């Protein structure tokens with residue numbers, strides 16, 4: 001096994017792969033509404049990282065997936081768009097409950113920002129673990145605070161560190177999102193981020209390849225030549241660096257980006273994620289590398 005991927009984890013835990021129901025929970029984001037910032041992160045599209053999700057209320061979104069389910073199929077209810085802990089507790093409870101309408105939902109996954117994690121939010125999320133498994137996904141993207149400013153992330157890395165600590169105190173597994181290829185970042189920053197994460201109680205990781213999507217600030221930077229995405233090989237080498245330096249126990253949820261259909265401006269190599277994953281696998285095999293083989297060795 002080159003790395004501990006999510007399907008393998010699902011098979012160990014549930015005896016089968018779980019399917020994901022991506023949900024637009026109707027939330028907004030403090031980095032867009034002026035509370036923390038305006039305009040959002042420079043790569044974020046209009047729908048807050050969930051452009052493919054078809055609308056409707058939460059229960060209808062889930063019910064559509066359940067109606068189309070194959071025999072024996074079970075699910076992760078994934079609150080994806082925008083910041084899914086950014087509301088009053090009573091609203092959060094109502095929206096999470098609206099997804100848990102069937103025992104075939106085995107997991108509730110909540111995507112959010114670390115500056116929207118509080119003890120009260122943790123307590124609420126942890127309370128669902130009696131009924132389903134839970135995990136929280138935090139968009140770190142980079143551990144480098146200088147890059148964080150350039151991408152308009154709107155919080156410092158120490159805020160992420162505190163959120164991870166708090167979530168761990170409530171035994172809530174954390175999935176961290178990274179983006180490889182952010183403006184001004186090269187190998188040094190990737191190494192810094194990998195080192196930072198290797199010292200933290202991170203349960204899962206999603207590595208996204210950067211994509212320049214239509215209508216974003218990043219697209220303007222690309223058009224004015226302020227920004228150039230990495231080459232496919234630079235991407236591949238960075239991913240391998242991260243994989244070999246994180247804990248072998250971390251569950252690898254994703255190794256590529258997923259630009260919504262018709263939105264990709266660059267890089268071209270981002271169009272074929274299966275080929276990209278294949279190249280990462282081949283390179284790791286040929287170099288005799290495994291996830292975590294250099295963990296804590298530097």
Ligand code: SF4
Nearest residue numbers: 029040041044048082
């Ligand atoms: S935190 Fe997420 S939803 Fe908010 S602007 Fe950044 S990418 Fe978009």
